[in-house]
Amino acid sequence: MDHPDNPALPLDTDLFHAVNRPAAERRAASLVARRSIKGAHQAAWLLNAIACMDLTTLAGDDTPDRVRRLCGKARRPLADHIMAGLGLDDMPRTGAVCVYPTMVSAAVQALDGSGIPVASVATGFPAGLMPLDLRLAEIRYAVEQGAQEIDIVITRAHVLGGDWTALYDEIAAMKDACGAAHMKAILATGDLVTLSNVYAASIVAMQAGADFIKTSTGKEGVNATLPVGLTMCRAIRDHRAATGNIVGFKPAGGMKTAKDALNWQVLMREExxxxxxxxxxxxxxxxxxxxxxxxQLEHHVTGRYAASHRHALA
Structure with missing residues (x-):
């Protein structure tokens, strides 16, 4: 998997700027309104969405058996008759499987030989309100268990109070604890109030070494929205223009439909x-x-919609 590493840089708040929310909302709405992806093109975009998906279970009643079933779905996300109808020989696979730290070992075993990485949330997910030394210890534990990607959560209070140095130092320490694992910084954008805060937090996270910036934990009242995604993508673009460094993007939370998968890919393609x-x-x-x-892919192949229970997650 080709993940560019984003090296840490000194904190520079001069790169912050205000974000016009109505303008961001209009731009996000226009992107998806003017794109209509149909037929074979839609099928291709949906297959790409599978390849870019972090198949996730983050429930209080997670068990090793549930994680193993999820990993089985990650290995074989499509039924054989859909594969045949699409004319595909090689089964697609998801981008990763994301679990809690205590479930990493089960996921690593279940995905052995598949090439699918295991991602783990850490740092007191979802609130992040734990002492920093404990959050760093949780990162190291997940990496020791075999996680190749770590999804960290930030202290929202640092953003809301404008304490950018504290936010930078926290994320930089987390990146160091990740070692060779790639780090995704969850900004919990639904808690950050303004798009200007979202932009500033994105810039600080990237300057501190985040390899990906991620919208949400999925546990906030508001999770991934296209205007927030637009703001974060523009921050990624500005960071690359200023530094030459490339950072990935992960929307999470509130996405349930194939149409959502298409809309987010349109945003990435355009921005x-x-x-x-x-x-x-x-x-x-x-x-x-x-x-x-x-x-939706079965409908493309057969011309009929199956009952939703025929496509259980795992």
Whole structure:
């Protein structure tokens, strides 16, 4: 998997700027309104969405058996008759499987030989309100268990109080604890109030070394929205223009349909370009979305919609 590493740089708040929310909302709405992807093109985009998906289970009643079933779905996300109808020989696979740290070992075993990486949330997910030394210890534990990607959560209070140095130092320490694992910084954008805060937090996270920036934990009242995604993608673009460094993007939370998968890919294509339509730079943090994608692909193959229970997640 081609993941560029984003090296840490000194904190520079001069790169911050205000974001016009109505303008961002109009731009996001226009992107998806003027794009209509149909037929074989839609099927191809949905297959790409599967390849960019972090298939996720983050429930309080997770068990090793549930994680193993999820990993089985990650290995074989489509039914054989859909594969045959699409004329595909090689089964697609998801971009990663994302679990809690205590479930990493089960996921690593279940995915052995598949080439699918295991991602783990850490740092007191979802609130992040734990002492920093404990959050760093949780990162190291997940990496020791075999996680290749770590999804960290930030202290929202640092953003809301404008304490950018504290935010930078925290994320930089987390990146160091990740070692060779790639780090995705969850900004919990639904808690950050303004798009200007979202932009500033994105810039700080990238300067501190985040390899991906991610919208949400999926546990906030508001999760991934297209205006937030637009703001974060523009921050990624500005960071690259200023530094030459490339950072990935992951929307997560609230995405349930194949249409959502298409809309987010349209945003990536229009704002960041084709390079960001691959798992090395783009992930969809979702689980229920996969069932609807499979249903839409079956309709493309057969001309009929199957009952949703025929496409259970795992």
């Amino acid at each position: 960041l370009g084709r390079d960001w339509l691959r798992p090395g730079l783009f992930r969809l943090g979702a689980s229920s979305m996969l069932g609807d994608i499979e249903r």
